[in-house]
Amino acid sequence: MNATFKAAKTSAGNFFEDFYVGLQLPHATPRTVTAGDVAHYIALYGTRFAVHSSDEFARKSGHPAAPVDDLLVFHIVFGKSVPDVSVNAVANLGYANGVFGVPVYPGDTLTATSEVVGLRQNSNGKTGTVYVRTTGHNQRGEVVLVYTRWVMVARRDPRGAPPEPAIPSLREAPDLNGLVCYLRFAPGAFDCALSGSPYLFEDYAVGERIDHVDGMTVEQACHMSATRLYQNTAKVHFNELTERSGRFGQRLVYGGHVMSVARAASYNGLANALGIAAINGGTHAGPIVAGDTVHAWSEVLDSTAVAGRDDVGALRLRTVAVKGRSADGFPYRAPGGSYDPCVVLDFDYTVWMPTRAAAGIAAV
Amino acid sequence: MNATFKAAKTSAGNFFEDFYVGLQLPHATPRTVTAGDVAHYIALYGTRFAVHSSDEFARKSGHPAAPVDDLLVFHIVFGKSVPDVSVNAVANLGYANGVFGVPVYPGDTLTATSEVVGLRQNSNGKTGTVYVRTTGHNQRGEVVLVYTRWVMVARRDPRGAPPEPAIPSLREAPDLNGLVCYLRFAPGAFDCALSGSPYLFEDYAVGERIDHVDGMTVEQACHMSATRLYQNTAKVHFNELTERSGRFGQRLVYGGHVMSVARAASYNGLANALGIAAINGGTHAGPIVAGDTVHAWSEVLDSTAVAGRDDVGALRLRTVAVKGRSADGFPYRAPGGSYDPCVVLDFDYTVWMPTRAAAGIAAV
C-alpha cells in the first residue's frame, strides 16, 4: 500500500494554462445508450419525429431500428468533455463545424475525445478562449459526431505569460455531398400521414420563416434530470447553495437543454426532417433558468439538392429560441446587430428532408 | 424548389366546423413502446401490479413477457389523437365504450386513428361537441384499444351554420364474454404472496367500497414528463407563460395523469387485478394543478363470472379520485347529483380478477 497521503484525489479540472494546441483529451466514462435513454429523452422534450419514435417507421426508412435522436447523441458526447474542458469555464461561447457520422442505435456505446485546436488569452489576463474539436465514437470506432466548440476558461494564475494566439478556421457549412453517405434513407413511399406533415423538401423556400408555436416552461427537476442523463457534471446546473451567490443568483439551465426544447418544438412545421446532418454554428445568446418559458422559430437559410439523390435534400436552418414571450414576429436581433434580449439560442444546422419523389408525390 | 412562400407550415389543429361524421383521422407519429417507457411509467406512479412489474410473474401467468400497463397504452393512443382532435378543445368531456384488445409488450409499435362518430353544436354557436372513436393498433394491425371520447371544440367562425346533430349510442358496458379472448391468463396457482393481496374475485361484493388510503402530490415536472412521454402536445399542460392568463391561471394537469395516479393507488385493495378489460365511462370532474394531492377510492359496481372460465372473473369498478382531502368517507356526489367539489375523476372500468380456483384455494 502506498503510505503517502494524497492531499486531494478529486479533479479540479483544467485551467487555461493547462491547455496547448495539439493536447489530446481522452474523456472518461463510456456510455451505452439504451431504450431507457430514448424514453427519458421523449419524456424530457415530447419530441415526435417519426423516425426516432418508431422502430417500424425507421425500418421502412432503411434503419435497422429507430436511431437515437441526434441531439441526445450530441448531449452525451458533449457531457463527456465537460470534466476535462469546461469545468472552469466562465462561458460556453459557441459551436461550429459539427457533422454527424454513423447513426447511433440503442445498444451502442459512445466514447469521446477532444483535441485542443485553438487558444487566445483575453487582454485582462484572467481568462482565455479554448477551442476544442470533440469527436464521439461508437464501439466499432466509427465517428458518430465531431464538432468544434469554444469556451472561455479561467486562468489558475493570472500572472503567467499568454500563449501564442491560435484561432482555428471555422468554415460556414460542410460539404453535404460528403455527408450523405451517413444518411440511412431507403427508397419507397415516405408516409406523410404517419410523419405528421405534408411538407417536403420542395415545399421549403429560402428565407421562409416558421413559428413553431408551442411553448415549454422549464422546471428545475427537468433540466437537472436531462443534464444528469447526459452525465454532464457542470456544477452551475445542480447546486442551488453555491449558485445562489453566483452570477445568476440561481442554477443555470444547460444550454443544450434549450437546443432540445427548440428542436422538439420545430416538429410543428418541420416534421419530416429525417435527422441532423450538420451543426454549422450555435450560440447560447442568453441564460435560461427554471420557470422560463421557451418558444422557437426557424428560418430556412439554404436549400440544397444532394448530388445523385432525388429522394432527399438538405435544408439549412436557423432555429432561434426565445424566452418570456412567443416567437410571433420572429424576434432575433436589434437594429445594431446584437441579439434581442429575449433570444437565448441561435442555432444554425442542416437537416435531411425527404423530397416529393420520396413520398411518391409527382413533381409539380 | 417551390418558389411559393407558405405563410404557415405549423398546424393550427381542427376547429368544430372541420369535423363531419365519418371523417377519418389517421394520427401521426407511430411509437415503439420500450422497457424505457415502462420504467418511466413506474417512476411516475409507483405502480405495483405484479403482472406488469415482473417478466417472470407475467410468464407464469401466460404472457411472453410483462405486458405494458393498460393505461400507458391508453395514454400513448390518446396522445396521438390530440393534434387532430383536441388542440382547440375547450373541455375534455368524457370517455365511453372503451375496450382493450391484444396486450402490448415492449418492442411493439403503436399507431392510432380516429373516426368522427358524432357532432352537436352548442346553442351559443361558439363551440360544439365532437365525438370520436379512436383505435390503437400494433405493428401487426391488431387492435390494442378502441374507445369513444367527446370533447368540446371551438368554432373558427361562430357565424356558420350548425351541422345536423348526431349523437352516437354510448352503451354502458361491453360483452365481457367477447373480450376474454384478449386476456392472457394461464392455469396454475396464482401467487398471492408475490402479487401482494389475498383478495380474489369471490372476495369482492357488489356495492363494496375501498379506500385506497395513499395520497400523491402532483408536481409540475412529473405531470409534464408524463404528458411528454405520451407525446401529448396539448399546450395547456406545458406553457406557464400563456396559462398564467388562461382560464386556470396556471398549467393544467393532463386528466390521464390523474387516472394513472388513482389506478396505481388502487393497488392497495385491488392488487390482484390482472389488467383493464374495458373503460365503460370516464369524466374529469374537476381540474388538477401542480401542488394538488390526489387520493382515491373504489366501489365494486358489478361482479361477473366469465362463461367457460373458472379461473377469472370480471369486476366492474368505479374509481373516484379526489383532491385536497383523503378518500375517507368516499366523497362523490352532493345530494343534488352534482359532483362534490373535491372530486376530480369518476372512472368506470372493468378489470379481470383471478378466482380462488386460479390461486389454488378451494372454494368456500
Place this chain on the structure above:
Amino acid sequence: MNATFKAAKTSAGNFFEDFYVGLQLPHATPRTVTAGDVAHYIALYGTRFAVHSSDEFARKSGHPAAPVDDLLVFHIVFGKSVPDVSVNAVANLGYANGVFGVPVYPGDTLTATSEVVGLRQNSNGKTGTVYVRTTGHNQRGEVVLVYTRWVMVARRDPRGAPPEPAIPSLREAPDLNGLVCYLRFAPGAFDCALSGSPYLFEDYAVGERIDHVDGMTVEQACHMSATRLYQNTAKVHFNELTERSGRFGQRLVYGGHVMSVARAASYNGLANALGIAAINGGTHAGPIVAGDTVHAWSEVLDSTAVAGRDDVGALRLRTVAVKGRSADGFPYRAPGGSYDPCVVLDFDYTVWMPTRAAAGIAAV
C-alpha cells in the same frame, strides 16, 4: 360470490406487536430490472462509474453486460420490504451486515423476503425497535443482497405486554475473502482513461479523506420519482397534504435517495470503485427535504488485500453526506460524539478497487 362485506381490503401494515423473532415476511411485487431503470437511475444521480455505464467496459471487465448499480439493487429490494416492515415506522434507525451477492443485469427479476431477527420495546410502551434481515433474490433464486436493518415501529395498542428483548449480533464488517467470489473482474489492463481516474487500490491510505466537491440540490419531483421507481410506498415521501401537518411540516426525502446522491458524488475521488461489496453500517443522521443541497466526503477506514488476488483489493469507506454547506473540512461529529447538525448520512461500506497490476502499472 362472497356475500360478506369486507370492511377494508387495504393493508394498514404491521405494528410492533405483529412482529416476532422468526417471522418470515415474503414481500410482494417481483420486479424485472431493465435498461429503462438504469437510464432513470443515471438521470436521477448523474452517476459515472464506467462499469455500470458501459456494456463494452463491463465486458472487458468480465461481465456479460453492464451490471445494475448496487444501490439501485439495494433500493428495489428495500422498497419491497416497506409495506410489510416500515409502513408504521416512526424512524429508520440503521443498516448493518449487508453483503451483495451475484451481480444484477437488466432483465433479471428481483424478489425480496425478510425475517424478523430482533425486537426491543421502548420503555414508553408506544414504540419498539424491529430488526429484520432482508434478502433479495434473482429469478434463479441466487442471493443478490442481504442486509439487516432496524426501524422504530409504533404499537397498535400501547397497553400490551412487551416481548422478550432480542438483539441480533451486528458484526462490524464481513469476511471479504468469502465475498470476492461474487466479484466479476477479468484480468487484462483496466483502462484508467475511460474510468476517469488514475487512482488505484495502492493509492488510497487508511485515514485519507476525500472531499467529493460537487453538490446536488434535491427537488420534490426527483426524490419522488426515485422512490416510486423503487416501488417504495412510504407515505411520508409523497403526500404534502398530510405531511404539512406532520413531524417535518413537509414531505421527507427517502434516505436511500441521499445514499445515491452521495455515492454518485464519490465518483470524483473514487472513480475506479468497481462496485460495493458490503454495507457495514448506515445511519440517516438527519432529515432531507426538497430544496436541501447535499455534498459528500469520504474517509478510507480500511484497506484490505484479497487472498489470492493481485488484481483487486477492498477499501472500507465512510461516506458522509451533509446538507446546507460544502463538505470542506470534513464535518462529522461534535466533540461530544453526536453528529454535527449538517450531517444527514453516515454510510460505512466496502468497495472493490482494482490494483495497479490490474491496470498494467508496475508496482512502485
